[in-house]
Amino acid sequence: IEDLQKDPDVGPAGRELGPHSALVIPITLEEKAIGVIWFISYREHRFDDREVRLLSTLGDQIAIAVAKAKMLEELRKREEDLKQTLSQLSKKNRYESIISAVTQNVHKTINLQDVLENAVDAMSKNIDNVDNVSIYLVEDGEAGPASLPRFNRGTSAQGSPQAVLESYRGYPDWWAKRVRTIPYPIGFTWKTIIEGKPCYCADVDKDTVIGPAGRKMGTKSYASMPINFGGKTVGVININSLKKNAFDEEELRLLEIVARKIEVAINNAKQADALRKSEEALRKAKNELEVKVEERTTELRKTNRNLMAEIAERRRAEEELKNSHEQLRALAARLQSIREEERKLIAREVHDELGQALTGLKLDLSRLASGLSEGVTKRNKTAQRIESMSILIDETIKTVRRIATQLRPGVLDDLGLVAAIEWQVQDFRERTGVKCEFKPGVKHLTLDQNLSTALFRILQETLTNIARHANASKVKISLKKDKDSIVLRVEDNGRGITEREISGSKSLGLLGIKERAFLFGGSVDITGRQNKGTVVAVHIPLRRHTP
Ligand SMILES: Nc1ncnc2c1ncn2[C@@H]1O[C@H](COP(=O)(O)OP(=O)(O)O)[C@@H](O)[C@H]1O
Ligand SMILES: [Mg+2]
The missing domain is CATH 3.30.450.40 (GAF domain)
Known part of the structure; x- marks a missing residue:
């Protein structure tokens, strides 16, 4: 610039310098002007080419120096940054290791x-x-x-x-x-x-x-x-x-993370504690239960033992009862047959001995009567006496026969059950006037004598009962035999026996009937219908008693 006063590009500060000339050289760094060097002359001066070149070099050198200084500063800054990054990195690393250590531990x-x-x-x-x-x-x-x-x-x-x-x-x-x-x-x-x-x-x-x-x-x-x-x-x-x-903030953040982990650990511990407690409670309950079960079992075992003992005792008593029952039955049966034998004996004695003696007496009397045919006046009186004695003897003979028959009908031994029943029925009719029919299902019945006697005595008892209790007008008797049993059935049309009378403890006659049947393995059915009558049916299985 030849004259600062005249150049339109010069600003007001340059103009104030006065009438000078100036050389302005750019400081160029990497093709960019980063500054300028002003050379100002107080004289009117024209910078020649040599000066311009020289001073331009100066600008270049300054530019280089500035560049160097800038680079150094940059470097230092970078070094600083690096250091900081490094330290932050290691801090980060260390904090992460804290967190991971705590985390792992919490989970472990x-x-x-x-x-x-x-x-x-x-x-x-x-x-x-x-x-x-x-x-x-x-x-x-x-x-x-x-x-x-x-x-x-x-x-x-x-x-x-x-x-x-x-x-x-x-x-x-x-x-x-x-x-x-x-x-x-x-x-x-x-x-x-x-x-x-x-x-x-x-x-x-x-x-x-x-x-x-x-x-x-x-x-x-x-x-x-x-x-x-x-x-x-x-x-x-x-x-x-x-x-x-x-x-600073970073440590607070770290603390917060660690605190959260510890909260998890507290929760874990609490849950484990609750678990442990419930396990303990469970174990306690289980133990208590076991004790209770044990107690109960012991108790039950004891009860069971007692029960067993009781059962054994009862069984023994039952056995004893059964034994004595059987013995009683045997005894009763034995007595029955002894009685029957004795009756038979007495009946025969009475019939034979007394009967014969009476018959002899009667003969003597009639002989006595004929020897008296031509006698004195008193004779008539004597004859009358003899006559009445003879009548008495006849009566006595009848009585003796009746007693003998009642003791034991000879017909039972001589002609068998069917004949004996026929005779008994006849006797019943005569004694009571009640209609009575007998239907023997068989003509000839060969039965064991004891069984015949039993059935006959049963019939006698039922007829006696009808006469005494039934108030019947008609009686039907049947005796049937098939291939394996014999059935005696007595039916009346009286008032009808009641259930209570059948099972009554005072019904010894009925009990006798049952006992007799039982001795031969048989059974008795008694049924009564009010005002319609009573049926007594005796079943005796046959195989064991008929050869
Ligand atoms: N054919 C019958 N009709 C109505 N009642 C009867 C007959 N047979 C038995 N009974 C009743 O059953 C009872 C029991 O009979 P029983 O054992 O022979 O005893 P008892 O003849 O000594 O009374 C009788 O007292 C009577 O009341
Ligand atoms: Mg009776």
Whole structure:
């Protein structure tokens, strides 16, 4: 520019310089002008070609220097970036390892204490600037930690809630002892529990929340994260540093993740606890049941034994009863037959001896009567006497016969059952005037004498009963025999026997009928219909008694 005053491109500042000439050389970097160098002459000067070339070189050199400086700065910046990235990367890595360690542990064990230990361990090793890590759980003072499974700790003396140190890293043991419990509502631990929100402080000097113990420990910054369970805050994770500004958002995020994992662990522990409890209850119930079953079984066994003994006793008694019954029957049967024999004997004696003696007497009397034919007047009187004696003897002979027959009808022994029944029926008709018909189904019946006697005596008893009780006007008797049984049936048209009379304990006549039939393996059917009559039917199986 030859004259600054005249050039239209020159701005007001250039014009103020006065009447000068100037040379403006661009500083070009990578084909881009990044600046200019002004050469100004206070004289009127014309820069010749040599000067322009020389000064242009200067511009180039400056451009190179600027480029170098820029590059260096760039480099330094990049190095810085790299460093930061690296540190962040390693932090990220370490935090991820914390999370994965805690996660794995939560899935591996149902032991909450184990999970808590593992969590504080991983955090204390991997978080930058952390000096101590602790986990507290709330105990409500009455029955252990609120909503938490059993932790086997005593309750606090006052019954007020307190936060109990469950696990820690970084504290010396004596210090841990001192902060083992934090009474409500001291320090940021309780602030976190009460508010249920994370609590973070970068500089304790500006903090009013931190408790005296924390301050004494020299804590300069801290972060505290609530642990929630069942809609309640049940504990906290605390990380403390002896430096200011030790933690930021990232640590809070980490704490939050760890807290969530611990919540899962608490849930697991609680479920395991519930499971264990229900298992215990189940086992207890099972044991109780077993005991009960055992007791019941013993009882039952005892009852059973008693029952068995009783049954055996009863069976024995029954057997005895049966035996004596049989003996009685045998005795009765024996007596019956003895009686029958005796009757037979007496009947014969009476008939034969008395009958003959009487007949002899009668003969003598008639001889006496004929010797008296031509006698004195008194003779007539004597003859009359003899006559009446003879009549008496005749009567006596009849009586003797009747007694003998009643004792035992000779016809039964001589002519058999059918004839004996016929005779008896005839006798019944005569004695009672009741119509009585007999239909013998057989002409000749060869039966065992004992059986004949039994059937005959049965018939006698039924006829006696009809005469005494039935008030009947007609009686039908039948005796039938087929190939394996013999049936005697006596039917009357009287008032009809009643059920009570049939089974009555005083019905000894009927019992006798049954007993007699029973002796021959037979049975008796007695049926009565009111005002229609009574039927007595005796069935005797034959094979055993007829040869
Ligand atoms: N043919 C009959 N008709 C009506 N009642 C009868 C007849 N046979 C027996 N009874 C009744 O059955 C009862 C029992 O008979 P029984 O044992 O022979 O005893 P008893 O003749 O000594 O009374 C009789 O008392 C009578 O009341
Ligand atoms: Mg009778």
